[in-house]
Amino acid sequence: MPEDSMDKPNIVTCTAPVNIAVVKYWGKRDEELILPINSSLSVTLHQDQLKTTTTIATSRSFQEDRIWLNGKEEDINHPRLQSCLREIRRLARKRRNDDDPSLDSTGLSQRVHICSVNNFPTAAGLASSAAGFACLVYTLARVFGVEGELSAIARQGSGSACRSMYGGFVQWIMGEKEDGKDSLAQQVEAETHWPELRILVLVASAERKPVGSTSGMQTSVKTSSLLKHRADSVVPGRMADMIEAVQKKDFAAFAELTMKDSNQFHATCLDTYPPIFYLNRVSQQIINVVHRYNRHYGETRLAYTFDAGPNAVIFMLKQHVPEFVQVVQHFFPPETNGGQFIKGLPVNSAALSEELKQDIGLEPMPKGISYIISTKAGPGPCVVTDPTQHLLGSDGFPIGSV
């Protein structure tokens, strides 16, 4: 092999999705290994709308591990980043030693350059760490030739990242072992299972930065007796019910469990001392709109769920999307001179009846919602084969950087 080709970086690019929990994860029993106090279940969102792209290059010419996130170099020594790097390298070494001593091992001692971007604004407050760590771990695994179960490694980057390792409907089984080996994500159903299901992300204009989820859940675990009860006594049954609802594609059951679980999560935040508020007046109005919409139709056609931030995620069946978008536009009139209000999957126009408006009967809240992302369930992480999509150039540095 000519020397110049040995210096040329080995480059891999992958993408990974965002996921939204419908049975929420809140609280760790082990901070270091990121082991949760309860199991959780999520829907993987489609990467056409929301994804992280990560390129990793290895080269013997690199002096040190480095990382660039959304165009800015960040500290590679971040403990959770280091956990993922260490675990992947450990698995790679193990594989070489155990399985196939003949495997090329030059890459193992090489340093990595990591470059990662999201196709959505960070300011949108969408949980980007799950997609980010899932993508990091998936890409690292490709680079170092590691195969098999990777969700336990992604989990050590960010708990919910383990669920972004699969497409469709994914459970994170809390596990029992102290070393966390059984705290893994598992696909419940693939993304093709429920094609009628649609997901709208209502991006709210945040009034102020909320408490971060890491410190928030620490305080909750320490101070909320309701959280302990939830984890021990409520979630196990809810996981079983939710899996059944997903498998049967029972929208009403899925929707009610989703709303109840979101509310219970926020209830445990309020039972935290000092209390944590993630639901603001816009969230409360969205919740009221959804319940009144459902009451108007006498059936559960919409479900909301809120994470540790102001955005709402709304589930519905495909046929109900156009009218619901009208409802949102009516009760949250957008800025008239802003950009497009609906992004993502196209939405047909629809009429909004006076009866429905009156039955909802709330005062419109102008500018409460910045825009809507229309999406659906999607696949897990993918390798990008087109080399023009790499974020690192053949020199191993971010393309476009000085």
Added chain:
Amino acid sequence: MPEDSMDKPNIVTCTAPVNIAVVKYWGKRDEELILPINSSLSVTLHQDQLKTTTTIATSRSFQEDRIWLNGKEEDINHPRLQSCLREIRRLARKRRNDDDPSLDSTGLSQRVHICSVNNFPTAAGLASSAAGFACLVYTLARVFGVEGELSAIARQGSGSACRSMYGGFVQWIMGEKEDGKDSLAQQVEAETHWPELRILVLVASAERKPVGSTSGMQTSVKTSSLLKHRADSVVPGRMADMIEAVQKKDFAAFAELTMKDSNQFHATCLDTYPPIFYLNRVSQQIINVVHRYNRHYGETRLAYTFDAGPNAVIFMLKQHVPEFVQVVQHFFPPETNGGQFIKGLPVNSAALSEELKQDIGLEPMPKGISYIISTKAGPGPCVVTDPTQHLLGSDGFPIGSV
């Protein structure tokens, strides 16, 4: 006795206080008898600031029972009103039969005219039903010559009314019996026990009428698993701790339990399906101000509590009132052309340091609070001996009415 004096009504006037729970009552195990799913504890507010006055007249010339509330005749057939009337008459009959058959019984068959007013606006959203039913039962008892335990009767008018039958610090023991005979209020300490304790009611400008507490707690009992856990497993310990904090006059312990219990009550409302919101953006800001104020001083000097409405009740020791009022005026700038901002017990002026303002560091919320009522713990129901205070004239009809 000349005939005209027999036609002249027998008139009694009494007053009764409002109370504010620091361990909350939320949820009934018996709707008819109003038996709660957990015990609760409250502070009786001073009647100089907040009270109900009720005059009851009996006369053999009255054709039927009638009631006027705040100047307007209301339906006497309201079931809870009927419960109180029936129970007092039953006790009066029992007393006559058992104890003293010679007692004058003419009054027993006579009809009553009831007239009741509050010395605070109903629109302020202060729980007036507790003071109202306590006053009704206390006055009826005087009219019919009934003595002894009356809280179990007041309880059948409005659950929390039983706690307004005593002054100071009062517990409502949930009881175990099916007939509710052991579900009673009991004084923990008299109003003179903790003279340094001050209470400010921050009257919020409500944005919309919230869900009523009767239907709210019904839905919570049916749907919230966290409420059941709270009632069964959290409240018993909290009652013991709260009684101890009150007896020791340990403000920090009292304050923290008060805040935690308010938060947990609102958490169970959020865990209700559909969820119930009583805390709005003003409440959230008050909560944040209180925690940041306490953090600034490194000690718990303030406690908030919120019932099923937007008003906040703040507890503090006397020496901290003047500065706290400045804090409220700074972070909730009142309308400049409105009436007085502070009502009730006089409050000295004070300075507000830049450090404190900065440590609280929140954006002021204009007009979030309409006014403050400054008060303290006070006595239970009283008989008004001055006949000029009667609300019914010698004809048995409201004074001033046409």
